[in-house]
């Protein structure tokens with residue numbers, strides 16, 4: 001709403017075009033109207049404004065949404081990653097894109113909750129590039145009843161509220177929170193790439209079309225949606241690459257600059273608490289000097305942690321394979337910078353020397369992080385392969401695991417990390433000695 005020559009001026013859409021109209025009356029954002037008036041140059045002088053309700057509203061809204069849909073161009077395939085899984089997920093992603101465009105054109109109040117890491121932040125940059133919304137950080141992997149109640153209080157009274165959860169929200173543990181939103185009449189949409197078991201029509205998740213689909217990161221999915229909604233492809237690709245670099249996904253080739261941006265976002269996110277909005281991240285990314293000094297600080301703290309870990313490493317040899325094991329307990333704290341994966345990678349980078357096959361394992365109280373060099377891969381080792389086989393052979397001890405050939409991780413159940421480490425070392429030894 002703006003004031004225009006002493007009258008209230010509003011923007012109205014029928015889904016095809018937008019019109020300005022002015023009136024003495026006060027109209028709520030997102031209202032569905034029947035309007036009579038005189039068409040002037042660039043605007044309508046309204047003589048009668050009636051707010052539609054009930055069936056009339058429903059019917060009019062559907063007509064406007066149909067108009068929006070017919071005026072949008074939906075590419076028939078993904079722009080950034082055109083493979084089988086994404087082809088299958090594509091119709092669902094296009095529905096999500098349509099919903100977001102409709103929310104924007106219909107003046108809905110949108111709250112975007114993004115996960116506090118590089119993937120979630122990059123995805124939030126993509127979505128806020130196409131729709132105006134409140135964007136707030138969410139550090140937990142879960143969306144619980146408390147979260148839902150807080151969000152109900154925040155936007156429940158606004159115009160046709162719509163909540164978007166990005167990079168979290170599909171896990172079964174979120175059912176209660178999401179159910180509360182629905183009960184409060186708040187629509188929601190989840191864009192996520194974490195494994196889940198219970199299907200929910202409001203969730204866009206690549207696990208619905210392919211197993212082990214976490215490589216299609218939430219930030220990447222958001223970037224595909226943003227392109228369909230009009231974001232410049234290069235800009236969206238840049239954000240998707242940061243997201244993939246942050247979540248160690250190989251679906252897009254990311255370079256050192258992407259890795260640096262992802263590191264800075266992860267570093268910042270681990271230092272700011274819940275409720276942070278995107279402006280803070282945007283400011284850092286736009287100021288080169290600040291960005292560089294934060295990147296340096298983040299990098300130095302990885303180096304310091306790696307030095308502490310190296311002081312504890314224990315080294316053994318199995319045939320041609322050198323194995324280097326170190327505990328990260330007391331060096332890494334959950335949810336804090338630097339993450340165990342980055343410390344392990346740094347130790348591994350310091351240890352590797354040409355010609356030697358090397359396996360590095362960093363362990364916390366719950367997880368084992370695995371790094372291998374090409375020479376170790378040539379002996380037949382695979383981080384992902386070992387993680388998969390231990391998931392099967394020690395099902396009662398292991399919560400999850402996976403990765404790629406040269407990098408992977410296993411998450412042990414509480415109290416069992418030493419047992420799983422023992423089995424991982426035996427398995428690596430068997431493969432290195434060709435003893436199976």
Ligand SMILES: [Mn+2]
Pocket residue numbers: 119120167193217218219247
């Ligand atoms: Mn993610």
